[in-house]
Amino acid sequence: MSANAIYDLMRTQRAVRRLKPDPIPDEVLQRIMQAAAWAPTGGNRQPWRIVMVRDRASKERMGELYTVHWDNFVKIYRQRWVDAPEERRQKEERTIAAGDYLAAHFGDCPVVAVVCFNPKFMAVTDAGQDRVSVVGGGSVYTAVQNLMLACRAEGIGCVLTTLLCMDEPAVRELLGIDADWYTAAHVPMGYPIAGGYGPTARMPVSDLFYSDTWGNPI
C-alpha cells in the first residue's frame, strides 16, 4: 500500500543541518521542484516563487546574516533547557551544534531555496483578527512541506529556516526580489554528511488532537 511509503518518509523527516557541498543533480532538483509546484494553495493562486540559490557569494552573504540571528536565537533557546534534565540538555546541545555547523557552512550547501510570496495573490482571511496573522502561510508552507518531503524521498537533507526573514530587505536586495514579493523561508539543501534522516521526537497524537471540543480526549 502506497500509504505506508509516505508514512515512512514523514516519520523520519528530521531537520538535517550538516550538509555536504556535493551538487544535487539537475534531474533530482527537477523532481523536488515539481513536488512543490503540485501543492494546493488558496484559490489555486500559487502566490509563491522560490529562488534556488547556488551562487556561492550569495549563499555566503546569507550565511553571514544568518549567523548573527542564529547566535542570538541560541542564547534564547538555551534558556528553555536550563532547568531540564542533563540528558535532555545534552540532546539540545547536539541540535545547537548542528545549527552552528549549518550557520558556519551556509555557503557550502549546494542549494539554498529562498521561498518568496506575494500578499496581493492571497485572501488573508485572518487579517481582521486581533492577533498575528498566519493564513497567508497556508498558501506557502504547503509547497515548502512538499519540497522538504521530496528532499526526504530523494535522500537530500534540508531544514526549514525563517531567521533570515528578520533581514528581509537585505535578502531582497541581494537576490533582486521584485516589488510586492517577500520572504517566507530559506531552506538549505544538500546530501547529509552523517546519517541524516531518522525518527523524530514529537508529541503524541493524544496531546495534539481533541475530539469535538477543546481539551476533550481524542
Place this chain on the structure above:
Amino acid sequence: MSANAIYDLMRTQRAVRRLKPDPIPDEVLQRIMQAAAWAPTGGNRQPWRIVMVRDRASKERMGELYTVHWDNFVKIYRQRWVDAPEERRQKEERTIAAGDYLAAHFGDCPVVAVVCFNPKFMAVTDAGQDRVSVVGGGSVYTAVQNLMLACRAEGIGCVLTTLLCMDEPAVRELLGIDADWYTAAHVPMGYPIAGGYGPTARMPVSDLFYSDTWGNPI
C-alpha cells in the same frame, strides 16, 4: 523507489469538496493524525492543536457561518473569470458548484478538522516587516499538508479552507477553544462522492522557480 509513490500522491492532491457522510474508521483517522504529528515546526514547539469535530450540531453551525463567507467569496471569484474563455469559465463554474455543495453539506462531512495555533509558542521572525506576516504559518501548515497528504493516501477527500477564520470568535466559542489559541484552517474530511482525487492544474516549474536571482530562468 518510494519517491515515486509520494510523487503520485502529490500530483493528484486535488481539492475534494463533495464528501460522503460515511464515517471514517478510527484506525484510519489515527494514521492521518499521526502523519500530522510528525510534521516539522519551528524549534520543534508544535504550536498547533487540531479539534476533530464529529458532533453534528457543531458541524452544522460551522456550515451556516461558512456559507455566508463562501457566497461572498464566490461573487469575487467569478469576477476573476468574467473575461476568460468560455471553456475556462465553465471549469471555474464546476469548482464553484463543488464549493456550493460543500457549503450546503458541511454538517454531513464525517469530520471537520479545526486547526488551532498559539502565537506564544512561535518565533514570528517576520513580525517586524512592513507587510502581512506569514511565518507563524510555517509551524502550522506543514502539519496541515501532512494531514491532507495522509488523507490522499487513505483515499479520503479533503480541502484546506480558511474562510471561517473571519468568524474566529464564534468558532472559538462554539468549540470552547482555550485562551491564546486561534484558528488557522478548517479541513472537511470524508470519502469522495465522485472520482475524488486526480491530476491538478498547476503552473509549470519554470514559472515558479528562479535560479540565483529573481526572474532568472531555472
